[in-house]
Amino acid sequence: MYAVRMRLPSPFLAPGLGLALMGCVDNQLSAASTKLAVNPELLDLGVVAPLGSSTGTVSVSSVGLGALTVSSLTISGNDSDVFAIDGDLGGTSLPKGESLDVPVVFTPSAVGAYEADLTVQTDANTGEAAFTVHLRGLGASPSLVVAPSAVDFGHVELGADVFEVITLQSIGPVPATLTSAELTGDGTFYLVELTTPAEIASGASLELSVGFGPLNADPQTAVLTLATDDPDLPSVIIPISANVCLGEGAFDADGDGYSACAGDCDDTNITVLPGATELEDGLDNDCDGTLDEGTEAYDDDGDGYNEQEGDCNDGDAAVSPSAAESENGIDDDCNGAVDDGTDAYDDDGDGFTEQGGDCDDAESSTSPGSPETPDGLDNDCDGSTDEDTRAGDDDGDGYDEATGDCDDGDASVSPDGVELANGMDDDCDGTVDEGTSAWDDDGDGYTEDGGDCDDTTTSIGPHRLEVVGDGIDNDCDGSAE
Template sequence: NRIDDDCDTLVDADDPDLDPSSTATWYVDADSDGYGDPATALDSCDPPSGMVADSSDCDDGDAAVNPGATEVCNRIDDDCDALVDDDDTDLDASTGSTWYADDDTDGFGDRTVPLSACIQPSGTVSDTTDCDDTDAAVNPSATEVCNGIDDDCDTLVDDDDTDLDASTGSTWYADDDTDGYGDLTTPLSACIQPSGTVSDTSDCDDTDAAVNPSATEVCNGIDDDCDTLVDDEDPGVDTATASTWYTDADLDGYGDASSTVLACIEPSGAVADDTDCDDTLASVNPGATEQCNGVDDDCSGSLSWLEDDGDSDGLYACETVAWLRTDGRINNDPTTTGTLGSSQAAALLTTLGTTVGTKRLSSDGMSSSWLDHVGVVVVVGTSDDGAFSAAQSTDLEAWVDDGGSFVFVGYHNTSDGCDMVDSLPSSWGIVCNTSLTGSSWGGAIGSFSSHPVTTGVSSAAGLGGEHWTTTSPAQTLASTSSGSPFLVVVEPGDGHVVAVSDEWLMYNAGSGSADISVADHATLIDNIWSWSVDLPL
């Protein structure tokens, strides 16, 4: 107590008689931090130099370590409480590291769940980049896939992320025509359906909204419903859009209206036409030429009187020629083979498919009903039976207008001959020049106007024909050197009229110098017959 209590001049520690119980214990404070090393105790009344009464220093070699120090992360018990770093609740957390929860153990931490610690706690990482710490598949090292999640934590999801694994997406197809069906040739991989695309691949023409698998196949040359079948190939084609075709069994190009088929394109054995009136005969159709056969060859719906067999003789009018003789002699008789007969001229007629019948005007007459049974009338006008009556002329005119053919052969230039010519219908324009009666003409004829009757004819001759005068509609095709008509044609109505002013060209060969064998007479006669039997069937 710094007093010489026993008065021996010795004070405190200097007195060997010091009461030990009155001394204090001191400890070395080698690091001078005010805290002593408990292993260095020393009893003394006064503190020895370098010693302190405290004995709580746990590391007297480090002034920073003592009970008054702050525990920091350094693997040392800084505050001498026997707890080091994270074990010490008094740890200065600011000296530790920040760790982040890694609940999904993917190695990436959740920055929203920080934890300060000296040593990495279990279940934490130093990383802060995990954007979903509940899913180990989601982290910055993950691959972005199509799932509606930001798998690689770059804030971009699915199609927005250029790092997307396209193989995880769906394949979409362009639907440029917006019909709901896609083009297989234009695929696009994406997580979410892009605008203008569909999942379908069945459109076969993405430029036309009317073409797709749900469309109806129609007749237009296009595969409308995308089944690779076009128009008639497709059993589902809308027949309302098809055309009606008609069976053409005889293959003449004309169809049977009673036998139809619906198709887009003309089927084999069918045509668009429906006007065939007999589809079993190729020779019968609207384009055919009417033949003299009693058949409606051209399908007009009716037959001309020329194809009627009104007299039931087994011959149609168009195949019947009535050769009228007006004298009682053999001159120009179509059945006479000798001199002055006309069998050779008649034979040319029969080669045209006609039957020549010899008639006598006086005995057979020539009424309208009689004319209706013949197609061609040949008259050699010798006039032994006289002229035509007014009624006969009227009937003859009507018959020719209706399609009959009349061939008149003049005789010698006599008054009787002129009587017959002048009894012909006046509308034909052929009259006899009576002032020249009795003066017959003769000689060669070498000039012919162009006409079917004169084809191939350049010369003819006569030995005593009639002198005629012609006016329209009569057309003189050849005249004598004196100007008298030799060959005249008229085309009244539907019929034909041919008039020859001399009968000699009709005589058989050997009859005389102007018979059928002379010049071009045979050709001329054949032309006359051909033009005459070309009837308006």
């Protein structure tokens, strides 16, 4: 239905027409639409211990144009007896835009899964007048683990005040409750600041502290009785003892022949007792106050490393993976090499160390007795480089064979030498005695030393005939004929 509104200028309003239109609008308003909305469609009340309870809420809303009346709220189904509506909300009127919160209570009678339906009935004239919400919940029992099962304080000196802890852990899906705790026996045992009942949330723990302050050295015993709501553990009895060291009354928890009072430093582990063999297990097996001594898991020399961590000599605190290597014939840093990085180590593997005369222990071709090669190195470590090779300046004249010294055994012979009349190639240019009186400059077979009186021309020499009248001593006899 649509409401139509008309506005007419008053001068044109026909008599009686205004009243008719107003009556039409009033009828339409009185018949305004009403509509229902419900949330959620599924209400999960969670996990609850039997006879416990949890509450959830269903929201009923008026989302139409007029007021909505909730006629009834009913729960049906096989498990309807464990679900209930908190309050009488039938007949509630909800103005436009308002909501009603319906509290639903789940109280399981036993362990198990439960389901039911909540039906909301209204007078809605648009959409559905009724809506069904599915209800479900789970009944579950609390579950506890209590440890230890017995408490032995061992030997306690007079005047001391010592404590042991008993832990109750809630491992079930619902909270557990410690309903009472009663300690009976010798009066020197006592519970520390415990109030019962005490709820333990699922997954949480409660620690009970038992104190003991002996008034004498006599053996003393007591019993702690715990009452819980765990159907499988309604009552827990924990024996407690102190100063009961020997005899039938001694409490040997692990059955290894020693009680805590008699020196067992861990009376829950059969491998731990006085005199036991120490093992590599992180425990003080022999109860001497030291863990793993005498095994590869113990740092015997106190250098911060044991054999398992790479100490190659756990009897010497100076030897460990973090030690500095020194020249002592020992693998100080435990890297598998002795004296590496020092003058006593053969770094290049040529059989010689610096201490043994190796002048370059990073070069395997260099060591005492190695053959000298023309490589710019002192291969034989005699203090000279490339001696007796083409690259060695044997005569010290600044040149070697490789740089043109034609006689590296004579310092007067080199590319910088001065040519002399000595039958040698002093300047290493490949010519002997050139530029001297011992050299045949003109190639006529005679030198100045051989009687050539003009070694610049081949027409003059001791072998030539004299030419009459030319004014030249052609035959070098001392006269021009």
